[in-house]
Amino acid sequence: MSPRRSVAEALTTRCAILDRSVAIASVEGLEGLTIGRLATELGMSKSGVLGHFGSKEALQLAVLERAGEVFRAEVWEPVVPAAPGLPRLAALCEAWISYLEREVFPGGCFFVAAAHEFDGREGAVRDAIEARFDAWSARLRKEAGRAVEAGDLPGDTDPADLAFELTGLVMALNHALQLHRDPRAAGRARRAVHARLGPVRTAGA
Structure with a gap:
């Protein structure tokens, strides 16, 4: 086997482990991940799974990173072309x-679930979750601030307050979808966003 093929196969195996881990953790939590379960489901040895990460904490951190990649592809990258x-x-x-609404992760928002699981703890995993929420909040604040500067939101709008409200609204939606299976929840969320943000001016308007 050539070194190039060996590296490629290792990357393929690592991706398979991470994809399965994300699916499990989104429903059962990051602590629901066990090396034994992953080995059984993927037809690997425990040492084979562990060899890709070194520890359960390293696996959890890698799963967070993979979930972040999915979130960026689904939520951030499609809106980059929109006017700031x-x-x-x-x-x-x-x-x-x-x-x-589309249940990209089978257990709803991966990061909301992870935050509930780790918010009262200490350690690298908790810190990584907090960092992702902080970065997302900063992105919301940045766009809200630009909207205020452009006159599209009232001048007394506090970008931090607006980011807080929008995050709370989406967390409430996640709760309604996952716990109550409410088919009307997404519509309510859209109406609430529209009521808070108001009409969006199109280019040239």
Whole structure:
């Protein structure tokens, strides 16, 4: 076997482990991941699974990174072409709602679930989850600030307050979809976003 093929196969195996781990963790939590279970489900040895990560914590951190890649592809990358400010913020909220509505992760928002699981703990995994929430909040604040500067939101709008409200709204949607299986929840979320952000001006308007 050539070194190039060996590296490629190792990457393929690692991706398979991470994809299965994300699916499990989205429903059962990051602590639901066990090396034995992954080995059984993937037809591997325990040492084979562990060899790709070194420890359960390293696996959990890698799973967070993989889930972040999925979230960026589903929620952030599609809205990058939108005009900065209110158009992008509104598009972002729609993509965020759609991501939950379509159940991209079988257990709902991966990061909301992970936050509930680790928010009272200490350690690298908890810190990584917090960092992702902080980065996302900063992105929301940035677009809200641009909307205020452009006059598309009232001048007294506090971007941090708006980011807080939008995050709470989407977390409530995740709760309604996952716990109550409410088919009307996404519609309510969209109406709430529209009521909070108001109409979006199109280019040239």
